[in-house]
Amino acid sequence: MSGMNFNTSNSSFRQLMGNGISYIVPKFQRDYSWSEEEWDDLWQDILEVCKSEKDGAHYMGYLVFQSEDNKNFDVIDGQQRITTLSILILAVLKNLQILQSKNINSDENKQREEELRRAYIGYLNPATLISKSKLQLNKQNDLFYQNYLVPLENIPTRGLNFSEKLMKKGFEWFVEKIKKEISDNSGKKLAEFVGSFTDKLFFTVITVTDELNAFKVFETLNARGVKLSATDLLKNYLFSVICHKNLHQIEIKRIEKLWERIVKTLGSQSFPEFLRIYWNSRNKLVRKTDLFKTIKKNIKDKETAFDLIRKLDENADFYAALGNSEDELWEPEQKKYIERLKMFGVRQPYSLLMIANKKFDKDNFNQLLRACAVISFRYNVICRLHTGEQEKSYNKTAFEIAKGNLNTAKEAKLILKSCYPDDNIFQQAFKNKELTVTGPRNKKIVRYILFELEKNISNTAYDSESPKYSIEHILPQSPGENWQDYDENNDYRFINRLGNYTLLTKKKNSELGDKSYSDKKKVYAESKFQITKKISENNDAWNPNRIETRQASLSKRAKSIWRLNFNDKPKGKN
Numbered sequence: 001m002s003g004m005n006f007n008t009s010n011s012s013f014r015q016l017m018g019n020g021i022s023y024i025v026p027k028f029q030r031d032y033s034w035s036e037e038e039w040d041d042l043w044q045d046i047l048e049v050c051k052s053e054k055d056g057a058h059y060m061g062y063l064v065f066q067s068e069d070n071k072n073f074d075v076i077d078g079q080q081r082i083t084t085l086s087i088l089i090l091a092v093l094k095n096l097q098i099l100q101s102k103n104i105n106s107d108e109n110k111q112r113e114e115e116l117r118r119a120y121i122g123y124l125n126p127a128t129l130i131s132k133s134k135l136q137l138n139k140q141n142d143l144f145y146q147n148y149l150v151p152l153e154n155i156p157t158r159g160l161n162f163s164e165k166l167m168k169k170g171f172e173w174f175v176e177k178i179k180k181e182i183s184d185n186s187g188k189k190l191a192e193f194v195g196s197f198t199d200k201l202f203f204t205v206i207t208v209t210d211e212l213n214a215f216k217v218f219e220t221l222n223a224r225g226v227k228l229s230a231t232d233l234l235k236n237y238l239f240s241v242i243c244h245k246n247l248h249q250i251e252i253k254r255i256e257k258l259w260e261r262i263v264k265t266l267g268s269q270s271f272p273e274f275l276r277i278y279w280n281s282r283n284k285l286v287r288k289t290d291l292f293k294t295i296k297k298n299i300k301d302k303e304t305a306f307d308l309i310r311k312l313d314e315n316a317d318f319y320a321a322l323g324n325s326e327d328e329l330w331e332p333e334q335k336k337y338i339e340r341l342k343m344f345g346v347r348q349p350y351s352l353l354m355i356a357n358k359k360f361d362k363d364n365f366n367q368l369l370r371a372c373a374v375i376s377f378r379y380n381v382i383c384r385l386h387t388g389e390q391e392k393s394y395n396k397t398a399f400e401i402a403k404g405n406l407n408t409a410k411e412a413k414l415i416l417k418s419c420y421p422d423d424n425i426f427q428q429a430f431k432n433k434e435l436t437v438t439g440p441r442n443k444k445i446v447r448y449i450l451f452e453l454e455k456n457i458s459n460t461a462y463d464s465e466s467p468k469y470s471i472e473h474i475l476p477q478s479p480g481e482n483w484q485d486y487d488e489n490n491d492y493r494f495i496n497r498l499g500n501y502t503l504l505t506k507k508k509n510s511e512l513g514d515k516s517y518s519d520k521k522k523v524y525a526e527s528k529f530q531i532t533k534k535i536s537e538n539n540d541a542w543n544p545n546r547i548e549t550r551q552a553s554l555s556k557r558a559k560s561i562w563r564l565n566f567n568d569k570p571k572g573k574n
Helices: 036-051 079-101 106-121 142-149 162-181 188-200 211-223 230-242 249-266 271-280 288-298 302-322 332-344 350-359 362-382 387-402 409-419 423-431 440-458 506-512 517-525 530-538 544-561
Strands: 006-012 022-024 058-066 072-077 122-124 131-133 201-208 469-473 501-505
Touching: 006 188, 036 058, 036 079, 036 162, 036 188, 058 079, 072 079, 072 230, 079 106, 079 142, 079 162, 079 188, 106 122, 106 188, 142 162, 188 201, 211 230, 230 249, 230 271, 230 288, 230 302, 249 271, 249 302, 271 288, 271 302, 271 350, 302 332, 302 350, 332 362, 332 440, 350 362, 350 387, 350 409, 362 387, 362 409, 362 423, 387 409, 423 544, 440 469, 440 501, 440 530, 440 544, 469 506, 501 506, 501 530, 506 517, 517 530
Parallel strands: 022 072, 058 201
Antiparallel strands: 006 201, 058 072, 122 131, 469 501
């Protein structure tokens, strides 16, 4: 994370809530969403660390703040945890009030309540009961938090939105847990409980000076497997631009509805990646690390922000469908190519397909979709070439389509030719290709390759998804005494070569196991699969040399199966 203006520290919750510090959840960040499952996980962690006789600690993960003065911090990531801990402490204060109402150590418990409130919640004016809180929530939740939770007023049961109901339920849940498992007849145990867990809950705190550095932190940590929400950061920026000037509540509601629909449509898919793919479908290529900077540079006023969100809403359904071949958007001919892109684990063509869906007629879109599937098989699956250059080629094509310079699939393919490995490169890579089938993705790809080769040989299309058929290792994965000539120091390299795979019914495959080649050859000779029958016809023995010979022969077929014609409309389809 070099070159970023940020600092990191490890802090306990007590240190986080130090004197004079306030935390502000940006008003357009998501609402409070934790429920009983998360409350209970936190509660069990706190009980465990508090019961520890040693000076234990419980790690609570990353917090990302933005601040210019080190006194007021915008909560960029971590609001659910901070809000819940605040609710938990308010539940402790409520239990202290209950003891006071019962006339149990009233003066001492009043003092404990005031000290804990001042340390972790903020100042409460005794006359007006108006609070100056250490924590300020978003625009949907803050009024409820400040008016009911912080002053510990009676909470209404009607007229609450969903997140307010969760906060109310969470507060009541913690009040009961504390009453049952922590509270005693003095109040001392409650104060000790807060002192213990606030010292033992630790966070890694990252503080940045602006949104751009925050986004870079998100991208870096997400790449390391720490999932932080760049979505909230992007939303807050776009909504702050839209609401920079006075905006009517109807307009705010409208844009919030659009946003909710986008996020709902995307489901578990990443919003920043969707935004990047949309952007790259109409503009010059932007990398993940430059996305936020590019958005800030180009989206500076209400009109451009409104327009971007509307366009994202228009394209969200198509983007979601790209990852699901069973989506109702696709016709039968399109489904198989969408499924292949998913099988190959390829997303680089998405920007191109997004703009082509808007600009091309159905026939030209289908031709381009097929071209992307063929290129992906050659470039990504077999040749394993660098995807950076490939993405540039897709983006250049998309940008030209967006500008109106390309109007047909034939014209688009001429630009894509730069990421289409020629026959010599592809055939050589196919001749040497090795794919293990221990994982579901590779197994699916190998099945796909074998069934496409079978269709080319026999002109018969079998259902490659059928559980009746399976992949046969001719040289077994674990050769036993039936393979006396097997050299485990050298021949193991050929077990997962494409030339060593063929098709059999699942029953026959199970029966053969690791039998000798002479036994297998008899079964192959009777197979309905021509790709398998030819093994018996062409090979009296099976060894690395025969595997290489067969794979070289299959590679010649492969270059004609997975082929694009850059001059004329393709006559055949695969």
